[in-house]
Amino acid sequence: MNSPLTPEELGALFQEIESEPTHKLSELAKVAGLNLAEDYVGIDLSGDDLSEDDLSGANLSFSNLRNVNLKDTNLTNSNLSGADLSAANLSAANLSGADLSGADLSAADLSAADLSAADLNGANLSGANLSAANLNGANLSKANLNGADLNGANFSKTDVSGTKLKTKLDKTKLDKTKLDKTSLSEADFIGADFRGDDRSKTDLNGAYLQREYCAALAIDDWDFFLPRAHKNKPVKGKRYRIFEPEWKQVVLLWLGRKDVKKEEKEEFIQALTEFKDGCGNFLKPGIERGFYGCRAYFLAAAAISQLSECTKTQTDQIVEKIVHWANDFNEIETEAKTVLLETPRKDTINALVELFNSNPNNYTCSLVASTLGEIGTGNEKAIDALIQLLMSTSDDYTRRQAAASLGKIDPGNKNATNAVIEFFSSTSDNSTHRQAASSLGKILTKKYMTKVITFLKDYLSVKGYRDNSYHSKECYKIIWKCAQTLPYPEFYQAWHPPLFKKPRWLS
Numbered sequence: 023m024n025s026p027l028t029p030e031e032l033g034a035l036f037q038e039i040e041s042e043p044t045h046k047l048s049e050l051a052k053v054a055g056l057n058l059a060e061d062y063v064g065i066d067l068s069g070d071d072l073s074e075d076d077l078s079g080a081n082l083s084f085s086n087l088r089n090v091n092l093k094d095t096n097l098t099n100s101n102l103s104g105a106d107l108s109a110a111n112l113s114a115a116n117l118s119g120a121d122l123s124g125a126d127l128s129a130a131d132l133s134a135a136d137l138s139a140a141d142l143n144g145a146n147l148s149g150a151n152l153s154a155a156n157l158n159g160a161n162l163s164k165a166n167l168n169g170a171d172l173n174g175a176n177f178s179k180t181d182v183s184g185t186k187l188k189t190k191l192d193k194t195k196l197d198k199t200k201l202d203k204t205s206l207s208e209a210d211f212i213g214a215d216f217r218g219d220d221r222s223k224t225d226l227n228g229a230y231l232q233r234e235y236c237a238a239l240a241i242d243d244w245d246f247f248l249p250r251a252h253k254n255k256p257v258k259g260k261r262y263r264i265f266e267p268e269w270k271q272v273v274l275l276w277l278g279r280k281d282v283k284k285e286e287k288e289e290f291i292q293a294l295t296e297f298k299d300g301c302g303n304f305l306k307p308g309i310e311r312g313f314y315g316c317r318a319y320f321l322a323a324a325a326i327s328q329l330s331e332c333t334k335t336q337t338d339q340i341v342e343k344i345v346h347w348a349n350d351f352n353e354i355e356t357e358a359k360t361v362l363l364e365t366p367r368k369d370t371i372n373a374l375v376e377l378f379n380s381n382p383n384n385y386t387c388s389l390v391a392s393t394l395g396e397i398g399t400g401n402e403k404a405i406d407a408l409i410q411l412l413m414s415t416s417d418d419y420t421r422r423q424a425a426a427s428l429g430k431i432d433p434g435n436k437n438a439t440n441a442v443i444e445f446f447s448s449t450s451d452n453s454t455h456r457q458a459a460s461s462l463g464k465i466l467t468k469k470y471m472t473k474v475i476t477f478l479k480d481y482l483s484v485k486g487y488r489d490n491s492y493h494s495k496e497c498y499k500i501i502w503k504c505a506q507t508l509p510y511p512e513f514y515q516a517w518h519p520p521l522f523k524k525p526r527w528l529s
């Protein structure tokens with residue numbers, strides 16, 4: 023066992039660390055005599071820049087690596103099991119052979135990353151960018167890939183058994199992939215062309231890809247799904263497959279075929295959005311559709327998700343209507359919210375931002391704020407729109423909604439943190455204080471705590487103890503969180519910031 027360092031040796035070590043020109047974790051570990059394979063388990067490195075470093079073999083299991091920059095970093099054979107890597111930048115990183123089992127990689131950027139032979143068993147990859155990533159031989163069993171971008175990813179010899187794959191597989195290579203008991207009926211294949219893919223040795227036992235895709239290729243006319251002759255009542259002897267759940271994926275795959283004319287697809291989408299069932303309208307005013315008219319519209323919304331053939335106006339109109347239905351306290355609100363998540367995230371966010379810019383009334387703004395909180399994770403355009411909403415509207419309900427959504431979609435964002443702090447200080451409404459404090463508690467990271475302390479401490483009671491005002495109560499909760507996180511000297515410095523000394527010439 024090594025003998026403890028003397029005070030002189032310890033001081034020399036600290037001086038050496040402070041004078042070290044590099045900011046690379048591997049180099050600093052060497053200077054401090056620390057072992058990357060043993061001494062960094064559970065460490066908090068959230069928001070740090072660890073790009074272009076060599077961390078091969080490092081043990082960072084159960085560490086807080088949220089929003090960390092690991093671009094081009096070598097993490098071969100590293101242990102990242104159980105780590106929080108949400109919204110991290112891992113683009114072009116080398117994670118070959120890494121243990122990422124149980125890790126949270128939601129909304130992380132893994133584009134062009136090497137994940138060959140990596141263990142991603144049970145990992146959360148929802149909303150992650152895996153475009154052009156190499157997953158050759160990786161273990162993705164029981165992983166969550168819902169909403170992930172897998173465009174151009176290599177899944178050769180990958181195990182995705184039991185995986186949640188409600189996502190896009192456009193141009194994804196599935197050569198020799200094991201799909202045993204994996205349900206692909208929820209996957210989004212719109213725009214994909216599987217005819218050029220090599221699936222010669224793919225195990226499709228229990229999957230739903232082959233049957234549905236072959237069916238879609240065999241259908242020449244959308245009349246097969248919805249009779250062209252329909253006029254407010256059933257056409258005798260015709261099936262309405264658009265209302266049969268088992269045909270939904272076939273409809274979507276058919277619309278994604280590149281050999282179907284653009285005009286045919288647009289005509290089908292229009293027929294869906296204008297469908298009338300002849301059974302009356304018993305919903306709230308503004309929803310001029312019957313039961314099956316709503317179901318047909320929901321299918322149209324799911325269908326436009328990857329259809330480049332749809333005009334921008336057509337797409338925006340459909341998304342706008344679904345957004346209204348999803349936030350209108352009506353009987354179809356739950357179904358509308360579910361369908362909204364099926365629309366393409368980027369297009370939906372763009373449509374929401376344009377809706378806010380073109381019609382900035384309180385009702386529209388609250389709808390936009392609420393919806394962006396559901397689908398805007400990690401999206402800069404969504405974050406900027408929510409900050410703009412927060413600072414520009416005078417409606418307290420909309421501001422509370424914008425603050426709540428910011429807290430959900432982007433923890434640690436500097437602009438979001440500043441906006442919520444300013445929002446907190448600019449209102450006297452009790453409910454708004456609670457929401458602002460709750461949002462600040464969610465998005466606040468260690469990096470910005472000193473600023474928050476300096477700003478909020480003066481909102482505590484001047485009596486020297488915590489009073490019962492909402493300002494005081496909520497500020498106390500936030501500052502207490504900072505006190506549980508920061509080293510005492512940092513907290514003290516933030517509480518007693520240096521005063522600005524006026525130059526003589528300004529006196």
